[in-house]
Amino acid sequence: ADRFQAVPFDIDNVFWSHRGERCTFDTMIEEFGLESGALDRLALIVRAADTASLDLVPQAAGFLAASLGLSRMYRDDLEQLEAGMLLYDAFFRWCRDATEETHNWPAAGKPS
Numbered sequence: 001a002d003r004f005q006a007v008p009f010d011i012d013n014v015f016w017s018h019r020g021e022r023c024t025f026d027t028m029i030e031e032f033g034l035e036s037g038a039l040d041r042l043a044l045i046v047r048a049a050d051t052a053s054l055d056l057v058p059q060a061a062g063f064l065a066a067s068l069g070l071s072r073m074y075r076d077d078l079e080q081l082e083a084g085m086l087l088y089d090a091f092f093r094w095c096r097d098a099t100e101e102t103h104n105w106p107a108a109g110k111p112s
Contacts, residue, residue: 023050038096045091063091 001008008014010024017024025046029039047053048060049067066087074080 018051021047021051023047025050036096038092041095041099042088042092045095059091059094063087 007016009016011017016027019027023046026043028034029043044057045059045063048056049064054060054064067084070080070083070087074083
């Protein structure tokens, strides 16, 4: 990081990293002073996926699977980052706007 005047990120013993049971995403939320219910819900999903605690929330396994899939699709870090931003945005919008929505089949109350 020093050679490129970069900030080390998500590795041991640096500022932007895991702290205790919390992941780097949690650290960023805390350090930037961000507060919202949707962001807290997203942080739990990210933390569960990032710390192999998939039992914390059911969405964690899907988030991890999508993240690992992206890492296999892109060799270029910046391209992977751009694609990953869409994933984070989609999960944030679900956390904010769509947690109560379901798609059950057959639809309840409709004649078969």
